[in-house]
Amino acid sequence: MFDYDKWQEIFDSLKRHKLRTFATALAVWWGIFMLVILLGAGNGLRNSAERDFADDAINSLFVWSNRTSKPYKGYKAGRRIRFQNKDAQAVKTKVEGIDNMSARYFVSSAYQTEYNGKALTFRIRAVEDTYQVIEYTEMTEGRYVNSIDLKDKRKVAIIGDLAKEKLFGKDTKALGEYVRINGTKFQIVGIFTDSNKREREYIYMPLTTAQSVFDKIDRVHDMVLTVGDATPEQAKVIEKNIRTELAALNYIDPEDEQAIGIYNNIESYQEFKMIFSGFSFFIWFVGIGSIIAGVVGVSNIMLITVKDRTKEIGIRKALGATPWSIVSMIMQESIFLTAVAGYLGLIMGFTIIYGIDYLMKTYEIDDLEFFYNPEVDFASVMLALIFLIVCGTLAGLVPALQAARVNPVVAMKS
Amino acid sequence: MIHLKGIRKSYKTEFTSLEVLKGIDLSIEEGDFVSIMGSSGSGKSTLLNILGLLDEYDTGEYTLDGVLMKDLSQTQAALYRNQFLGFVFQSFNLLPFKSAKENVALPLYYKKIPRKIRQEKALEYLEKVGLKDWADHLPNQMSGGQQQRVAIARALISEPKVILADEPTGALDTQTSHDVMEIFKEVNKQGITIIIVTHEEDIAEMTNKVIRLKDGNMVTE
Ligand SMILES: Nc1ncnc2c1ncn2[C@@H]1O[C@H](COP(=O)(O)OP(=O)(O)O)[C@@H](O)[C@H]1O
Ligand SMILES: [Mg+2]
Numbered sequence: 001m002f003d004y005d006k007w008q009e010i011f012d013s014l015k016r017h018k019l020r021t022f023a024t025a026l027a028v029w030w031g032i033f034m035l036v037i038l039l040g041a042g043n044g045l046r047n048s049a050e051r052d053f054a055d056d057a058i059n060s061l062f063v064w065s066n067r068t069s070k071p072y073k074g075y076k077a078g079r080r081i082r083f084q085n086k087d088a089q090a091v092k093t094k095v096e097g098i099d100n101m102s103a104r105y106f107v108s109s110a111y112q113t114e115y116n117g118k119a120l121t122f123r124i125r126a127v128e129d130t131y132q133v134i135e136y137t138e139m140t141e142g143r144y145v146n147s148i149d150l151k152d153k154r155k156v157a158i159i160g161d162l163a164k165e166k167l168f169g170k171d172t173k174a175l176g177e178y179v180r181i182n183g184t185k186f187q188i189v190g191i192f193t194d195s196n197k198r199e200r201e202y203i204y205m206p207l208t209t210a211q212s213v214f215d216k217i218d219r220v221h222d223m224v225l226t227v228g229d230a231t232p233e234q235a236k237v238i239e240k241n242i243r244t245e246l247a248a249l250n251y252i253d254p255e256d257e258q259a260i261g262i263y264n265n266i267e268s269y270q271e272f273k274m275i276f277s278g279f280s281f282f283i284w285f286v287g288i289g290s291i292i293a294g295v296v297g298v299s300n301i302m303l304i305t306v307k308d309r310t311k312e313i314g315i316r317k318a319l320g321a322t323p324w325s326i327v328s329m330i331m332q333e334s335i336f337l338t339a340v341a342g343y344l345g346l347i348m349g350f351t352i353i354y355g356i357d358y359l360m361k362t363y364e365i366d367d368l369e370f371f372y373n374p375e376v377d378f379a380s381v382m383l384a385l386i387f388l389i390v391c392g393t394l395a396g397l398v399p400a401l402q403a404a405r406v407n408p409v410v411a412m413k414s
Numbered sequence: 415m416i417h418l419k420g421i422r423k424s425y426k427t428e429f430t431s432l433e434v435l436k437g438i439d440l441s442i443e444e445g446d447f448v449s450i451m452g453s454s455g456s457g458k459s460t461l462l463n464i465l466g467l468l469d470e471y472d473t474g475e476y477t478l479d480g481v482l483m484k485d486l487s488q489t490q491a492a493l494y495r496n497q498f499l500g501f502v503f504q505s506f507n508l509l510p511f512k513s514a515k516e517n518v519a520l521p522l523y524y525k526k527i528p529r530k531i532r533q534e535k536a537l538e539y540l541e542k543v544g545l546k547d548w549a550d551h552l553p554n555q556m557s558g559g560q561q562q563r564v565a566i567a568r569a570l571i572s573e574p575k576v577i578l579a580d581e582p583t584g585a586l587d588t589q590t591s592h593d594v595m596e597i598f599k600e601v602n603k604q605g606i607t608i609i610i611v612t613h614e615e616d617i618a619e620m621t622n623k624v625i626r627l628k629d630g631n632m633v634t635e
Contacts, residue, residue: 004529005523005529012511016511033471084477312509314507314523315508315509317492317495318468318495318507319496319500319501319520319521319524319568320492320495320496320497320521320572321492322488322492323488323492325524365533404488405488407468407469408468409463409469
């Protein structure tokens with residue numbers, strides 16, 4: 001039943017103590033609001049990082065060449081190392097534990113791709129057939145680069161769906177059409193899509209084709225490989241073996257870490273996981289901290305409330321108020337206040353987090369490096385709010401009980 | 415109505431014990447109009463608070479309307495207060511943030527009487543003390559005499575058997591004091607027992623029976 005009088009009393013009392021009401025409400029509001037914002041921002045950061053990892057196989061290694069930093073076997077330091085097919089072949093056959101591997105050749109970004117009088121520049125990569133698995137490429141039409149393409153150095157290309165739209169337009173069929181890349185004709189044999197937007201603007205072609213058309217030697221710009229479900233330690237061993245192989249083939253000091261660049265995704269992922277478990281710990285730490293601050297705020301205010309109202313409580317008791325009615329009066333007031341303030345904090349926090357999410361989605365700001373899809377688990381925040389209310393009132397219960405027990409004569413004298 | 419037998423009460427602090435009531439035997443019948451007199455510190459308020467179940471006594475027996483009032487829980491005491499007793503204090507003890515009407519209606523709230531009836535009754539009782547037109551005023555907008563009349567209306571509204579008044583005229587001038595006493599007389603005529611604590615002879619003279627306290631004992635007339 002709706003007890004009009006009780007609510008009347010609650011509103012009266014809150015109105016009479018505006019500053020105190022405001023201070024309590026602010027403490028609770030802030031605690032919940034900050035918790036939502038922190039959780040949302042933390043999840044946004046994590047989601048963006050996880051998205052980046054989701055794009056490529058988590059268990060991948062990238063190998064590329066630099067200048068040497070140490071003289072070795074009569075060679076001076078500073079010599080430019082260039083990998084070739086023989087290097088990729090050596091890694092592929094001699095290093096154990098490799099799951100999939102593809103050498104890559106990056107076609108000059110100055111080359112134009114033409115179709116029907118329209119010339120655009122795209123990023124073009126030449127890869128092996130195994131690269132599809134490594135990059136998680138999803139074909140929407142046609143096929144990927146295959147082994148026959150590689151063997152016969154076929155002049156074929158596959159194109160990302162966004163690149164296709166730019167070059168051909170939305171409605172024009174691209175599959176089977178010919179494009180000219182730096183003057184050479186390539187047939188489009190596949191169209192693909194990818195979870196990464198940048199990837200979808202790429203063009204791929206067979207490694208061997210690119211090497212023979214665009215280069216005089218069989219250059220390999222880098223190698224990408226996956227290592228199955230190797231542990232970070234095993235991946236480290238594989239990394240070392242790759243170094244040894246490549247160093248021997250290219251007269252590099254085996255100790256020369258700089259000449260051969262290796263990016264180990266497993267290690268980064270492991271680090272990333274560490275950082276983020278630390279990060280979520282921090283978020284919860286701060287969040288719980290602000291909730292505790294809210295609880296302390298509420299119970300403090302309750303103490304003051306009770307002190308302030310001792311005389312009133314005495315009078316009410318003389319008129320027949322039971323201790324319980326006194327306790328419940330004080331409790332209800334604080335529960336109402338914390339619930340409303342906490343709920344407002346929750347709503348405002350969610351509005352901001354999901355407002356940002358909405359804006360990012362509407363304006364397709366989905367390539368922001370560090371922030372993506374901020375989200376907050378409503379249930380856990382609700383739980384936090386309930387926890388806050390329960391703690392706040394429990395903390396307030398003690399002074400309320402004391403107040404209810406005070407001898408009315410003494411109370412009325414105060 | 416009220417029977418006290420060998421009531422003793424002492425206030426104990428950590429090191430001292432002050433015996434305020436040293437064995438009070440007293441009977442007050444229904445419809446009596448009694449005053450309790452005595453010098454300051456003689457234990458008048460203490461006695462009245464015990465009668466009003468606002469304070470506990472140490473030994474002895476207190477029967478109110480045939481029921482022994484001993485070792486009551488706070489809740490029980492609250493219920494008896496609400497049912498049998500009405501209070502009037504020297505310093506009025508109105509809730510400053512409530513209007514006269516709301517103050518008068520308050521005891522009925524603890525009797526769980528519906529709001530509408532409370533409001534009507536409050537106006538009725540304010541009329542009895544001649545303050546109907548002041549129903550919506552706050553206590554600080556009224557004179558002392560008016561505030562005390564509001565307090566009396568508040569004591570009466572729950573239709574108690576006994577009204578306990580601790581120096582109800584202590585803060586009022588002579589004329590106002592007499593007005594207040596007139597109201598008490600009227601109330602008493604309707605059969606309600608009234609016990610007034612006072613140290614003013616002229617006030618005591620208006621009651622039917624005077625009980626004198628001296629050093630925690632009753633002084634027989
Ligand atoms: N709560 C208390 N604690 C300790 N001493 C008290 C308390 N209340 C009253 N007294 C003492 O008891 C004595 C009687 O007080 P009281 O009944 O108020 O006297 P009166 O109303 O006759 O002036 C006084 O000496 C007073 O100081
Ligand atoms: Mg006194």
